[in-house]
Amino acid sequence: MDPRLRRSMNEYYNERAEEFDEIYTLGKPPGTVTDPELYKEEARSLGNLVREHCRGSILDIPCGTGYWLQFYAADCSAITLVDQSENMLREGREKAQEYGVESITTFMKSDALEVSLEDRSFDTVLVGFFLSHVTDSQMGPFLHRLRNALKPSGHVLIMDSNWTRYRGSRPKEGTTVRTLNDGRQYEIYKRYFEGADFDRMSDACEMDFSVQYEGKLYLGVTGTARQ
Numbered sequence: 716m717d718p719r720l721r722r723s724m725n726e727y728y729n730e731r732a733e734e735f736d737e738i739y740t741l742g743k744p745p746g747t748v749t750d751p752e753l754y755k756e757e758a759r760s761l762g763n764l765v766r767e768h769c770r771g772s773i774l775d776i777p778c779g780t781g782y783w784l785q786f787y788a789a790d791c792s793a794i795t796l797v798d799q800s801e802n803m804l805r806e807g808r809e810k811a812q813e814y815g816v817e818s819i820t821t822f823m824k825s826d827a828l829e830v831s832l833e834d835r836s837f838d839t840v841l842v843g844f845f846l847s848h849v850t851d852s853q854m855g856p857f858l859h860r861l862r863n864a865l866k867p868s869g870h871v872l873i874m875d876s877n878w879t880r881y882r883g884s885r886p887k888e889g890t891t892v893r894t895l896n897d898g899r900q901y902e903i904y905k906r907y908f909e910g911a912d913f914d915r916m917s918d919a920c921e922m923d924f925s926v927q928y929e930g931k932l933y934l935g936v937t938g939t940a941r942q
């Protein structure tokens with residue numbers, strides 16, 4: 716990815732940290748909101764998916780504000796939160812305190828595409844709304860590294876933006892401008908997925924994927940390493 720675009724995206728998320736959860740709690744995504752209730756309802760569905768699929772030693776990469784912690788904290792024995800944004804990690808630390816799991820949580824301010832991960836060390840890898848900011852050339856190597864970080868019995872849970880008619884006239888992939896509550900604007904890279912996209916990616920990362928949730932807005936997919 717062009718370094719200028721990457722810097723803009725990183726800054727955007729760092730500055731958005733305090734307002735980020737509004738997408739889940741208020742149904743208020745950046746951009747035009749057609750139906751806040753739909754966003755809230757689908758966030759609840761994803762919460763149930765996280766509760767169902769996250770357990771044991773978990774890597775939440777990148778974690779953002781740690782919003783999904785509330786759904787997996789009780790079932791996890793060790794938690795690793797990775798994000799490039801200091802402000803996002805601060806929110807994550809507050810949530811880890813709130814849910815009583817700070818003592819079993821490791822916080823890492825790192826580039827998710829480059830962070831060093833120990834092989835076969837996680838039962839669950841959660842990737843929420845990050846692949847939609849990853850280009851084709853970054854995708855295979857990233858997923859392959861996650862695959863290697865999984866225990867043989869482990870799995871990834873990927874949640875991201877589904878490509879449906881509810882996306883209106885947006886392009887399926889490309890650069891777009893995002894606006895913060897105070898009006899500041901940033902250029903970011905954003906793509907949307909269909910279940911079939913994961914079939915196409917599976918050979919490159921030696922993983923098998925299975926669609927668990929297909930909403931009007933969001934998609935939930937689990938993946939296991941091919942042995």
Ligand SMILES: C[S@@+](CC[C@H](N)C(=O)[O-])C[C@H]1O[C@@H](n2cnc3c(N)ncnc32)[C@H](O)[C@@H]1O
Nearest residue numbers: 728777778779798799800803825826827843844
């Ligand atoms: C859309 S948010 C999703 C956060 C969280 N996973 C969730 O589902 O709510 C994207 C997050 O990815 C982080 N991020 C973007 N690019 C990154 C990178 N290369 N390395 C680490 N974090 C990154 C941003 O700082 C932001 O917190």
